Structures are given as C-alpha cells and as structure tokens.
Amino acid sequence: MTNHWIDIKNSDAVLIIGSNAAEHHPVAFKWVMRAKENGAVLMHVDPKFSRTSARCDFHVPLRSGTDIPFLGGMINYILEKELFFKEYVFNYTNFAFVVGKDYEFNDGLFSGYDPKTRKYDQSKWAFEKGPDGGPVIDETLKNERCVFNLMKKHYSRYTLKTVSDVTGVSEENLLRVYDAFCATGKPDKAGTILYALGWTQHTVGVQNIRASSLIQLLLGNIGIAGGGINALRGEPNVQGSTDHGLLYSSLPGYHNLPVSTWQTLADYNKANTPVTTVKNSANWWSNRPKYVASLLKGWYGDAATPENDFCYEYLPKLEPGEDCSYMYVMDKMYHGKIKGGFIFGVNPMNSFSNTNKMRAALDKLDWLVCSELHNSETTDNWKRPGVDPKTKKTEVFLLPSAHRIEKAGTISNSGRWLQWFDKAVEPGGQARNFADIFVPLVNKIRDLYRKEGGILPDPLLKMHWTEKFDPEEWTRRINGFFWADTKVGDKEYKRGQLVPAFAQLKDDGSTSSLNWIYAGSFTEEAGNKSKKRDASQTPMQANIGLFPNWSWCWPVNRRILYNRASVDLNGKPFNPKRAVIEWDGSKWIGDVPDGPWPPMADKEKGKLPFIMTKDGQAQFYGTGRVDGPFPEHYEPAETPLDSHPFSKQLSSPVYKFHTSDMDQMAKAADPNYPYVLTTYSLTEHWCGGGETRNVPNLLETEPQLYIEMSHELAKEKGINNGDGVIVESARGRVEAIAMVTVRIRPFTILGKTVHLVGMPFAYGWTTPKCGDSTNRLTVGAYDPNTTIPESKACLVNLRKADKLTEIA
Amino acid sequence: MNTTRRSFLKLMGVSAVGLSLGQLGFDLAEAQAYASKLKIEGAKEVGSVCPFCSVCCQIIAYVRNGKLVSTEGDPDFPVNEGALCAKGAALFSMYTNPHRLTKPLYRAPFSDKWVEKDWDWTLNQIARRVKDTRDKDMVLKNEKGQTVNRVDTLFMMGTSHASNEECAVIHQAIRSLGMVQMDHQARV
Numbered sequence: 001m002t003n004h005w006i007d008i009k010n011s012d013a014v015l016i017i018g019s020n021a022a023e024h025h026p027v028a029f030k031w032v033m034r035a036k037e038n039g040a041v042l043m044h045v046d047p048k049f050s051r052t053s054a055r056c057d058f059h060v061p062l063r064s065g066t067d068i069p070f071l072g073g074m075i076n077y078i079l080e081k082e083l084f085f086k087e088y089v090f091n092y093t094n095f096a097f098v099v100g101k102d103y104e105f106n107d108g109l110f111s112g113y114d115p116k117t118r119k120y121d122q123s124k125w126a127f128e129k130g131p132d133g134g135p136v137i138d139e140t141l142k143n144e145r146c147v148f149n150l151m152k153k154h155y156s157r158y159t160l161k162t163v164s165d166v167t168g169v170s171e172e173n174l175l176r177v178y179d180a181f182c183a184t185g186k187p188d189k190a191g192t193i194l195y196a197l198g199w200t201q202h203t204v205g206v207q208n209i210r211a212s213s214l215i216q217l218l219l220g221n222i223g224i225a226g227g228g229i230n231a232l233r234g235e236p237n238v239q240g241s242t243d244h245g246l247l248y249s250s251l252p253g254y255h256n257l258p259v260s261t262w263q264t265l266a267d268y269n270k271a272n273t274p275v276t277t278v279k280n281s282a283n284w285w286s287n288r289p290k291y292v293a294s295l296l297k298g299w300y301g302d303a304a305t306p307e308n309d310f311c312y313e314y315l316p317k318l319e320p321g322e323d324c325s326y327m328y329v330m331d332k333m334y335h336g337k338i339k340g341g342f343i344f345g346v347n348p349m350n351s352f353s354n355t356n357k358m359r360a361a362l363d364k365l366d367w368l369v370c371s372e373l374h375n376s377e378t379t380d381n382w383k384r385p386g387v388d389p390k391t392k393k394t395e396v397f398l399l400p401s402a403h404r405i406e407k408a409g410t411i412s413n414s415g416r417w418l419q420w421f422d423k424a425v426e427p428g429g430q431a432r433n434f435a436d437i438f439v440p441l442v443n444k445i446r447d448l449y450r451k452e453g454g455i456l457p458d459p460l461l462k463m464h465w466t467e468k469f470d471p472e473e474w475t476r477r478i479n480g481f482f483w484a485d486t487k488v489g490d491k492e493y494k495r496g497q498l499v500p501a502f503a504q505l506k507d508d509g510s511t512s513s514l515n516w517i518y519a520g521s522f523t524e525e526a527g528n529k530s531k532k533r534d535a536s537q538t539p540m541q542a543n544i545g546l547f548p549n550w551s552w553c554w555p556v557n558r559r560i561l562y563n564r565a566s567v568d569l570n571g572k573p574f575n576p577k578r579a580v581i582e583w584d585g586s587k588w589i590g591d592v593p594d595g596p597w598p599p600m601a602d603k604e605k606g607k608l609p610f611i612m613t614k615d616g617q618a619q620f621y622g623t624g625r626v627d628g629p630f631p632e633h634y635e636p637a638e639t640p641l642d643s644h645p646f647s648k649q650l651s652s653p654v655y656k657f658h659t660s661d662m663d664q665m666a667k668a669a670d671p672n673y674p675y676v677l678t679t680y681s682l683t684e685h686w687c688g689g690g691e692t693r694n695v696p697n698l699l700e701t702e703p704q705l706y707i708e709m710s711h712e713l714a715k716e717k718g719i720n721n722g723d724g725v726i727v728e729s730a731r732g733r734v735e736a737i738a739m740v741t742v743r744i745r746p747f748t749i750l751g752k753t754v755h756l757v758g759m760p761f762a763y764g765w766t767t768p769k770c771g772d773s774t775n776r777l778t779v780g781a782y783d784p785n786t787t788i789p790e791s792k793a794c795l796v797n798l799r800k801a802d803k804l805t806e807i808a
Numbered sequence: 809m810n811t812t813r814r815s816f817l818k819l820m821g822v823s824a825v826g827l828s829l830g831q832l833g834f835d836l837a838e839a840q841a842y843a844s845k846l847k848i849e850g851a852k853e854v855g856s857v858c859p860f861c862s863v864c865c866q867i868i869a870y871v872r873n874g875k876l877v878s879t880e881g882d883p884d885f886p887v888n889e890g891a892l893c894a895k896g897a898a899l900f901s902m903y904t905n906p907h908r909l910t911k912p913l914y915r916a917p918f919s920d921k922w923v924e925k926d927w928d929w930t931l932n933q934i935a936r937r938v939k940d941t942r943d944k945d946m947v948l949k950n951e952k953g954q955t956v957n958r959v960d961t962l963f964m965m966g967t968s969h970a971s972n973e974e975c976a977v978i979h980q981a982i983r984s985l986g987m988v989q990m991d992h993q994a995r996v
Contacts (some may be wrong), residue, residue, distance in 0.1 A: 005863060005887045006886060006887060024861060025861055025863050026893040026894075027863050027865050027881075027887075027888045027891045027892060027893050027896070028863040028887065028888075030889070030891065091903045129996045163809055189887065197996065200996075201996070232861075232862070232863030233861070234861050234862075235862065235968035235969075235993045235994075235996075236858075236859050236860055236861065236862065236968055236969055237862070237968050237969065237970060237971060237972065237975075238862055238968040238993055238994050239862055240968075240971070240972040240975060240992060241967065241968040241972075241975050241992055242971060242994040243972070244972060244975035244976055244979055245979060246964075246966070246968075246970075246975055246978065246979060246990060246991070246992045246994070247991060247994060247995065248988055248989055248990050249994070250990055251979075251983075252975075252976065252979055257988065260950050260952070260954040260955075260956050263954055263955060298982050299983075313955060313957070314957065314984070315957070315983060316956065316957050316958035316959070316983060316986045316987065316988050317954070317955070317956040317957065317958060318956075318958070318988055319950065319956075322988075324988050324989040324990075324991070325991050325995055326965060326991040326995060329944070329963050329965070329989045329991065332989075333963075337960070337961065338961055338962070338989070339945070339961040339962065340938075340941055340961075340963060340965070341962050341963035341965070341989070342936055342963070342964045342965065343965045343966060344964075344966035344967045344969075344970075344978075345966045345967030345968070345969035345970065346966040346968075346969075346992060346993055347963055348965065351996065356825070362809065366937075367937050369934050371910055371966075372909060374907045374908060374909060375907070375909065376977060382915060383920065389918070389919065389920040390918050390920060391918070392917075392918065393917045393918060394915075394917065395914075395915065395916060395917050395935065396913075396914070397913075397914055397930055397934055398909065398912065398913040398914070398915070398922070399912050400908070400909035400910055400911060400912065401909075401969075403859060403902065403903055404856055404857060404858075404859035405856050405859075405869050405876065405879070405899070405903060406903075407856075409971030409973040409974065410971055410972045410973065411857055411864055411971055411972065412864075412972060413862050413863065413864035413887070414861075414862035414863065414864075415809060415887075416886075417864070418972070419857050419864055419866065420855075420957070421855065421856040421971075422854045422855055422856060422859045424854035424856055424869035424871050424876060425869070425871055425874060425875065425876050425903075428903065428908050428910060428912065429909070429910020429911060430910060430911050430912065430927065431908070431909065431910065432927075433971075433974060434966075434967070434969075434970050434977070434978065435970075435971075435973060435974045435977040435978075437931075438974075438977050438978055438981050439977060440931055441931050441935055441938075441981075442933060442981045442984075442985075444931055444932060444935035445935045445938055445985075447935075448935060448936070448939045449939070454939060454942070454943045455942065455943045455946040455948070456948065456986065457948055459957070459984040459985075459986065460985065463980065463984050465980075469973075471971065471976065472973075474972075474973035474976050474977060475972070475973055477859060477976065478972060478973070478976050481848040505936060514980070515972075518972070531944070531979050533855075533884065535884070536983050537888060545886070550885075580961040581976070666925045678930070683893055683894050683895070684895065685895075685896060686860055687993075687996075691902065692895060692898075692902075694905050694907040695898050695901045695902050695905050696901065696905065697898050697901055698894065698895065698898050698901075717923070731889075757844065783923065787993060787994065788995055791996075794983075
C-alpha cells in the first residue's frame with residue numbers, strides 16, 4: 001500500500017476493483033465504512049455481487065479480465081473532459097517528456113515486437129535524449145511525441161461504447177463510476193483505489209495496476225491522505241517476505257539477484273544504479289551500492305572486505321532472462337530436472353493453477369521436505385485419490401511447524417507497519433518455527449563440509465551465521481550494525497552498535513544491514529521500535545489518523561509514501577483540511593517527508609517528489625515493463641471472444657505459458673468451454689484452506705465447494721440450487737454444489753450473452769468429502785512481468801452431475 | 809472518564825492493589841462478579857498478531873501455567889480496535905485443534921505410510937541429501953566460462969507465514985547454498 005489501513009477513512013471516493021475487501025479484509029473494511037460515514041462514495045467493480053458490493057453505494061459488474069478497458073475508458077474520460085489536476089500533473093509527472101522516434105503503436109502491438117521469441121525490444125520505447133543524455137522536455141506540449149499527447153492518442157480509442165461492449169458494463173454504469181471517481185481530481189479531494197488478487201492474477205496483471213497509476217496521477221491522488229494505490233496484501237507477512245526477497249530474482253531490499261554477465265560487484269553496481277542528469281531529482285537508487293555492500297557485509301561479516309568485493313563472488317548468478325518462479329520450477333520438475341527441495345508454509349498442490357500438472361510434477365522429485373501445521377494436499381500428494389503410493393518414489397520429510405502465538409519476531413502489515421509479537425506458549429508437540437529448522441539444518445550441512453570437504457564450501461563456512469536462533473538478534477541484524485568505530489555528526493558509534501538509519505549505510509565495509517529499508521527500526525537510542533505502543537499524535541497527525549508512534553513503518557517511519565506530492569512548490573498542502581506534511585518555513589511537520597530537502601520553490605536544494613524514479617517524476621509512460629509503456633487491452637489467454645474492437649491482437653502478445661502435455665488450453669470462443677470461470681477465497685477459510693479446514697468451527701461455517709451461477713445459466717443447463725455439478729476445463733474436472741444466485745448475472749458482450757461462474761478455491765481432498773482443488777481447472781498462462789498465473793479468468797463447461805465422488 | 813473495555817478490565821485487575829470502585833464513578837459490583845469468573849482471570853497477557861491476512865490485527869493471548877486459555881483482539885491497536893474476523897476469532901481452536909502435526913514424519917520411497925522420527929535423525933537425513941545434491945550439481949562456470957556458483961536442481965518454496973527474522977534466515981541460507989529457485993506466495 002502507498003498509504004495504510006486507517007488512512008482509507010480520509011478518502012472522498014473509494015474504488016474497490018479486483019478485490020472483495022469486505023470478505024477478505026473484513027476488519028480493515030471498517031476504515032472503508034468510516035470513509036462512508038464521512039461522506040465518501042464507495043464503488044465496487046467486480047464480476048459478482050458480494051459482501052463488499054452490499055456495503056457500497058453501488059456495484060458495477062464487470063466481465064473478468066476487462067479491467068484495462070474499464071480503466072482506459074476512465075483515462076480517456078479524464079483527458080477529454082480535462083478533469084486532471086493540472087498543477088500536480090505539470091510539476092510532478094513526466095507528462096512533457098518527449099518519447100524517442102522509435103516508439104510506435106499499431107493495431108495492438110508496440111514497436112520492437114519479435115513474434116518468434118514473443119518478446120519486445122524495450123529499447124525501442126526509450127525517451128528522446130538531450131545533449132547531456134537527459135530527457136528532452138517540452139512543456140508547451142507542441143511536440144506530438146510528448147508523453148501527454150501519446151497518452152491522449154492511445155486512450156482516445158477507449159470510448160464509452162467500445163468499453164461497454166467489451167466489459168459488459170452499461171454506459172450508464174461506466175459514467176456513474178467515472179463521474180464519482182474523477183471528481184477527486186480537485187486539490188481538496190482524495191480518491192483511493194483498493195485492489196487485490198483480482199488484478200494480479202491475469203496475463204495483464206501488472207498493466208492493470210499501471211492503468212490505475214495513470215488515473216491516480218492524473219487526478220493527483222498519489223502521496224495524499226485518502227489517496228494512493230493500495231494493494232490489499234493478503235498473506236500474513238507477504239509484505240515482509242517480499243521485502244526480504246524470498247523470490248528467485250531478488251535479494252533482500254529490492255535488489256536484483258546477480259546474473260552471469262555481472263561478474264564483479266562493480267559490474268553489478270553499474271547495471272543497477274541509475275544516473276540522472278535532472279538536477280533536482282533525488283534519484284534515491286543512486287544509493288544502491290551502499291545497501292548492497294551492507295547486505296553482503298551482513299551475510300559474510302569479517303570475511304567480506306572491499307578487496308574481495310564483499311564476497312560478491314559467492315552469490316549464485318542466474319543466466320539473463322532466466323525464469324525460476326514457481327510455475328517454471330514446477331514445469332522443470334514435471335520434466336524431471338529437479339531433484340529435491342523445500343515447501344514450507346504453502347500448499348501448491350491445492351492453490352497453484354493447473355493443479356493436476358503440479359501434482360504429477362511433485363511425483364518426479366527424489367526427495368521433498370515440507371514444514372506445515374497440518375497434513376496438506378502437498379505433504380500427502382503421494383497418496384492422493386486415484387494414486388497407488390507404491391508407485392510413487394518421492395521420499396518426504398514432514399516437519400511440524402510452530403504457529404504465530406508459539407514464536408516471537410516481527411511482521412510487516414500491508415501498510416508497512418513493523419509489528420512485534422511475543423511468544424505466548426511453547427510450540428505444540430515437537431513443532432518448531434522455520435528458523436529453528438533452518439539454523440540447525442544449515443549447521444549440520446556446515447559440519448558435513450568441514451568433515452568431508454566438497455564443492456564450494458566457502459559461501460557456507462565463511463558466512464556470518466549463528467549456532468542458535470534468537471529472533472531479536474535477527475531483528476538487529478536486519479536493522480544493521482557498524483563494523484568499525486564511526487562518527488555520525490557529534491555522535492560516536494562503536495563497532496557492533498546499531499546503525500541509526502539507512503542514510504548512515506556505507507559501501508566501504510564499515511556497516512551491515514540485512515535489509516536497508518528496515519534500517520532505523522532498531523536503534524541504540526530508541527530500542528526495538530516494532531514494540532512501540534504509543535497512540536500519541538500531534539493534532540495534525542491525529543486529523544488523518546497517522547499514529548506515527550505506534551510500531552514503526554518502513555521507510556524511516558514514513559506512513560504515506562510520496563508525500564511530497566501532497567504539497568505545492570512552496571510546501572503548502574494542496575488540501576489543508578487533510579494535510580500530510582507542511583513546510584513551516586524552516587522544517588517539515590506532520591508525516592516524515594520523502595527526504596529532508598526543502599520544498600521545490602528552493603531551486604537549489606528542493607527535490608522532486610517521486611524520489612525512487614531516476615528523474616524524480618512519476619511516470620505516465622514507462623519503459624520498464626516487458627509488455628508495453630502504456631496499458632493496453634488484451635483478452636485473457638482463454639477468452640469467450642474471437643475478436644475485440646481495440647485491435648487485432650486478441651490476447652497479450654507476450655504472456656508466458658508452458659507447452660507440456662498437461663498444459664492444454666481452450667481455443668478462443670471455444671464451443672466446448674463456453675463459460676468464464678473466476679475464482680476467489682472466503683472469509684472463513686484461509687486461501688487454499690490448508691489451515692482453516694482443520695479448524696472445526698470454520699469448516700462448519702463453509703463446509704464444501706460450490707459454484708455460483710446465474711438463474712439464467714442454471715435454467716439453460718437444467719440445474720437447481722443444491723444440485724451436484726461437474727465443471728470441466730481443458731485441464732481438469734472438478735465437482736461442486738450449485739449455488740444458483742442473483743449475485744451473478746449474464747453479461748452482454750459485443751451483443752452476445754456471456755455467462756460467468758465463480759468458485760472458491762479453499763477446498764482440498766485431505767479434508768474428507770468437502771471437494772477438491774478448484775485450481776485443477778485454472779489456466780497455465782502467466783503475466784510476462786511477474787509470471788503470476790491467470791487464475792481469475794479461464795474457460796469451462798459444466799453440467800449436472802449424476803453422481804458425486806469428491807463431495808458428500 | 810474515558811474507559812475503554814481494556815482499561816476497564818485492567819482496572820478490575822488493579823482493584824486488588826487498592827484502587828477503589830468509587831474511582832470508576834459507577835457501581836461495578838455486578839461486572840466485577842462477572843469478571844472474577846472469566847476464564848482469563850489471573851492469566852498472563854501476551855501481545856501477538858493474528859496469523860492471517862496483512863491487516864495484521866493485534867491480539868492478546870491469555871496464558872496460564874504455560875497453556876493458552878483464550879485469545880481476543882487487542883482493543884488498543886489503532887487498526888483493528890479489538891475487532892477480529894471469523895478466522896481471527898477462531899484462533900484458539902487453530903492452536904488446539906486435533907489435526908496439528910506434532911512430530912517429524914517420514915515417508916520412505918514407495919511406502920504407503922508415515923513413520924514418526926526424531927528431529928536429529930530427520931535433519932541429518934535432509935542435510936545429507938542437500939549436500940549430496942549440491943556437491944553433484946553445483947555449476948561453478950556456465951558455458952561461457954563465467955562464474956555462476958549455482959545449483960539448478962534444488963528449490964525452496966515459502967513462505968509468507970514466516971516472520972521477517974525467519975525470512976532473513978531462510979534467504980541467507982538459500983543463497984549461501986547456491987540455490988536460485990526460490991519463490992513464495994508474493995507471486996500468487
């Protein structure tokens with residue numbers, strides 16, 4: 001989230017799209033309702049009417065996979081009617097940057113496309129460069145290749161009629177949302193967009209979110225109270241686990257894992273450290289070498305020196321462009337290329353797309369280590385229904401894991417608040433937390449290397465490690481230490497003392513930090529700030545519910561990101577009634593500003609607000625995404641249409657997929673699979689249900705798999721409420737109970753009726769007779785930027801079941 | 809007097825150290841009689857965080873004699889203000905349900921059953937397999953002769969259930985083993 005949970009109350013217009021927030025974040029939804037009490041308009045745009053819709057002023061049903069037309073239509077509406085916030089757009093965005101002559105967009109394809117590799121040459125989209133290598137800026141907008149002009153041209157195609165035809169949303173409903181939300185383009189109004197997996201789980205997932213950025217920047221809604229683009233993070237510590245980079249291509253703190261072409265730390269830094277020519281751009285990532293050196297120092301301690309590149313050589317290096325995300329790992333596994341590994345606290349055999357392939361792939365492993373609270377579809381895959389265990393070779397070690405109340409440490413909530421939790425009771429039975437599994441395991445491996453030798457032992461033997469896990473010691477390591485006596489201002493720090501903030505991190509080996517964004521969370525002066533329980537606030541802070549003294553928030557306790565965009569060039573809030581920060585003539589008050597510099601009116605020292613972009617400006621046009629500099633509509637990989645009016649390019653030209661015998665897909669407008677399926681979670685179950693199905697009271701409230709369908713479709717198929725139903729896709733077959741409802745209605749798409757059905761994915765065979773994985777139906781087609789599968793839209797057929805075997 | 813439910817309960821507890829009921833400004837005899845029968849009476853309060861979505865509602869675990877006796881939302885936490893959803897409200901059953909795994913289990917190749925094992929044996933077996941695979945499959949140089957120091961045949965999946973500290977431990981361990989295939993629920 002750019003903002004945080006409580007801040008939603010400051011909004012004048014809440015657009016919930018790609019999320020069923022009331023169902024999935026029920027407690028935080030009180031802040032949405034608080035906004036409503038304050039007079040905000042609440043809108044829910046989603047394929048089905050849900051608990052969220054019921055709380056909103058209105059619900060607008062949208063065919064799954066058509067968010068970009070919906071948002072593109074809004075961008076067009078803002079530009080045509082000039083509803084954008086001019087001062088904000090002119091001062092804080094790249095609207096006037098001139099794009100290079102190689103950029104083109106023709107009939108759904110951007111320039112630089114290679115159909116053989118299904119990839120774009122992104123260099124074709126580069127900005128025009130001036131004599132100093134910096135951007136060419138034409139604030140008169142006379143150049144037709146200015147970002148603003150290109151954007152206007154691109155979205156002029158997103159007319160009300162075309163958008164309505166493709167999304168299935170009536171023009172009247174489109175206007176209701178556009179009018180209500182675009183009213184926040186005024187300096188004293190705020191609109192927030194709340195999204196979740198309903199946006200990410202598409203082959204255009206990243207571009208869904210990019211489209212929302214365009215809207216929020218046009219309306220001046222980023223950096224302000226009640227604004228922002230707020231990813232409602234679902235998983236328990238998914239903010240923290242992402243910050244700590246448990247992802248193949250990341251190092252902790254949002255750095256890339258090295259690739260083979262970066263052989264030295266200097267190569268790495270050169271490729272990953274942006275250089276700007278814009279004088280008043282903070283270009284924060286120019287500090288990256290300090291953060292990477294401090295990370296390596298944290299990992300390798302005294303062994304890491306400037307002379308040996310801080311042991312950079314020890315890091316594994318990928319081949320450029322290699323994808324090792326879970327869908328690719330599972331595909332390699334299916335082809336017998338993986339020998340063994342760990343699956344901790346996740347249940348892929350129920351919650352990953354195209355589950356039948358996942359289950360078959362897992363059989364190919366020699367050995368598997370799982371750590372879980374309960375048996376799951378993953379741990380017990382070798383004895384799944386229809387399989388003879390005596391034919392399955394995989395050796396499985398199943399380790400009982402501790403639950404939250406049984407361990408201590410920190411988590412980071414969706415608003416980036418770092419919250420400490422204490423250990424209340426000892427783990428049940430012989431259960432252990434994950435670190436008390438990994439630390440002794442690694443120590444046993446180290447012992448084996450010491451005794452036997454082996455290949456490349458140094459990365460293991462020379463690392464700064466521990467004999468026994470102490471959580472708070474690692475909270476300190478994450479914050480970071482001085483490794484040499486250092487003077488900061490008037491204050492002297494000794495080797496071994498905590499660094500006070502990331503501004504003190506160095507690239508000379510004198511500091512460590514396992515994650516620079518958390519530097520400052522645990523200091524000599526204030527202790528462990530994640531433990532803070534102080535609700536005190538200044539009246540200015542209390543006005544917007546900032547709570548700066550409760551816990552701590554990355555970065556540097558800044559509660560609202562990009563908050564320098566909430567003020568004008570003189571540092572005065574655009575909206576004085578809900579000020580986030582304000583320059584009082586000598587300093588900033590309110591939230592912690594995005595950097596200490598004075599307002600931009602100070603031509604020497606002032607800085608642009610978007611400090612994480614190279615040139616300091618927010619980007620309507622960006623060259624960093626592999627599928628285009630502007631979001632463009634493409635149908636889902638499996639679509640009920642064989643054409644759409646935006647272009648001849650039916651689906652994304654660059655979405656990723658696999659080609660094994662178990663990666664079947666329906667044709668476009670396939671008569672064998674005429675219905676759109678979307679999937680979702682439930683309040684009473686946690687995602688795939690691996691935990692909650694084992695809690696009797698929760699299972700009782702939501703006991704079995706169902707399929708929601710309209711009365712019209714049910715009638716057409718001769719299905720009654722409560723009947724057993726067989727649902728089939730090109731990849732699998734699932735049993736469910738029919739829930740015939742007005743919550744889902746048929747869509748009219750380009751004059752044709754399209755039916756959509758919805759199913760939760762919380763059920764699996766290890767809980768007897770509740771049904772089995774819905775994801776056996778979902779598709780193996782992935783966003784080209786993130787490789788997230790398109791679990792929210794695929795094609796199915798269905799019929800009344802004669803007999804059910806999975807559900808009692 | 810601004811008395812939240814939590815400070816009210818605290819005051820109930822404090823009456824033992826001499827705070828008179830009169831200081832609360834109203835008659836609490838009935839409530840006090842009720843509170844004395846609460847299952848949390850005399851239990852230690854431990855601050856924790858609900859283990860589900862990223863709202864991260866703070867909770868209070870009540871512990872007596874090392875045993876969990878109750879859980880509830882923390883009314884002082886500004887985000888959840890004491891509230892919990894159906895899952896959060898079911899936390900107590902989550903910890904006490906009969907399906908919890910309690911011992912390391914082992915399933916041998918082609919076997920049709922789990923066998924209980926101790927931790928030491930189990931971790932020794934895993935360490936053996938990790939080292940053997942790493943030693944056999946470590947790629948020191950790629951085809952171009954560039955140093956890559958990676959193992960392509962091992963993987964790690966998980967987890968957003970881990971604390972930040974556990975994540976830091978896992979990440980450091982995985983990279984030092986030379987593993988590149990690591991992923992978790994951020995990509996769902």
